[in-house]
Amino acid sequence: MPACEDCGAHVSERFTAVFGDDAHVVYACPACSDMAHIVRGGAATDAAFAARVRGDEDDSKK
Numbered sequence: 053m054p055a056c057e058d059c060g061a062h063v064s065e066r067f068t069a070v071f072g073d074d075a076h077v078v079y080a081c082p083a084c085s086d087m088a089h090i091v092r093g094g095a096a097t098d099a100a101f102a103a104r105v106r107g108d109e110d111d112s113k114k
Contacts, residue, residue, distance in 0.1 A: 059084035
């Protein structure tokens, strides 16, 4: 059964098909994120990847 990669909550296969990435993996769900974030594509993007793209990495790791 599919689960959110962030919090581990169960998500439906339909949710993964609609909001997940190309492999139907979700990184946010209604249990750990708000729907506005999910609808904008937040469920299809790994948070760590998104932070690297935005340049939000922790300065101590540089």
